[in-house]
Amino acid sequence: MIELVACDMAGTTIDEHGDVYVALARCVEEIGVETTPEAVQEWMGADKVEAITALIQAGGGAASPGIVAAAFTRFKELLVEFYAANPPVALDGVEEAFRTLRGQGVKVALTTGFSRDVAEHLLASLGWSVAAPGVEAGDPGKVLDAVVCSDEVPAGRPAPHMIHRAMERTGVQDVRAVIAAGDTVNDLAAANNAGVVAVGVLTGKLDREALAAHPHHHILDGVKDIPALLSFPN
Template sequence: MIKLVACDMAGTTIDEHGDVYVALARCVEETGVATTPEAVQEWMGADKVEAITALIQAGGGTATPDAVTAAFTRFKELLVEFYDANPPVPLEGVEDAFRELRRHGIKVALTTGFSRDVAEPLLERLGWSVGDDNLLDAVVCSDEVAAGRPAPYMIHRAMELTGVEDVRAVIAAGDTVNDLAAANNAGVTAVGVLTGKLGREDLAAHPHHHILAGVKDIPALLSQVLLAR
């Protein structure tokens, strides 16, 4: 029986209009190196400091600690600017899905490649918070674990926070290859969703258990699994 559903944020549960992608590319390019859409996509879902470091190096630059810190600061500035101009919104059906899961006793957690200082203001904009009378049971950010995706640590931390011990009782959903990799590395059910930039074939080329149109379809998936037993 599933006891925990852990979902990515941007592109999976939140429509932030692709601004993370643009901010990441721009903050790296402002260091004087070039990026490609493919290279940036490869690092979507990952810890943003790790992504910036890798993208600077891939562009032929030197990822010194000062350069990475400055670029990360710029990333956060750009994201605030973009979100002020075009506020993020919940993806269709996500809030209803979360409420339905929690009504059935299933914990709901968010995991994100954002650091806590980026994630919290975004969640506040949406009115999402953790608590018995709120939408979420836990939020785990990439700066709170030893490594971000594709490492499994954020999912395992979400399990720790919600008191779930069995990886077989966990679903992890996301819109990127790194999300699927983290789920597989964690030993949980890996669910790809098509609300990000990648299509079905892109996600299906990587190890997974299910591919859904969106997080909104997770309650129906669980109903189908139960009926099949």
């Protein structure tokens, strides 16, 4: 029986209009390093400091700690600007799916390549927050049981640490009782590395063929379909 569903944020549960892609590319390009859409896509779902470091190196730049830190600061500034101009919204059916899952006793967690400060700002804009332990989905905003950010673990995706940290925070012990859902290759890799059920969703940039080319258990149209996968009626 599934006890925990851990979902990525941008592109999986939240439509932020692809602004994270633009911000990631621009913060690197502004220091004089060229990027490509393919290179940026490769690092989607990963810790953003790790992504910036890799993109600078791939472009032939010097990824010194100071340069990476400055680029990361600029990345966060750009996201604030973009999100203010075009606010992120919950993807279709996601909140309802979260409430259905929690109503059936399944814990819901978000894992993200964003740092805690970025994630908290994003969640606040949506009105999402973490419910107290044992509290079901009564308050409309209390749709989560845990949020884990990449700056809270030793390494971001494709490492399994965020999924395992979500298990720790929700008291789930068996990896076989966990679904991890995401819209990127790194999301699937992290799920497989964690030993959980790997679910790809088609609400991001990759189509079914691109996701299905990587190890997975299910490919769904979106997180909204997870309750049906578990035979829970919405």
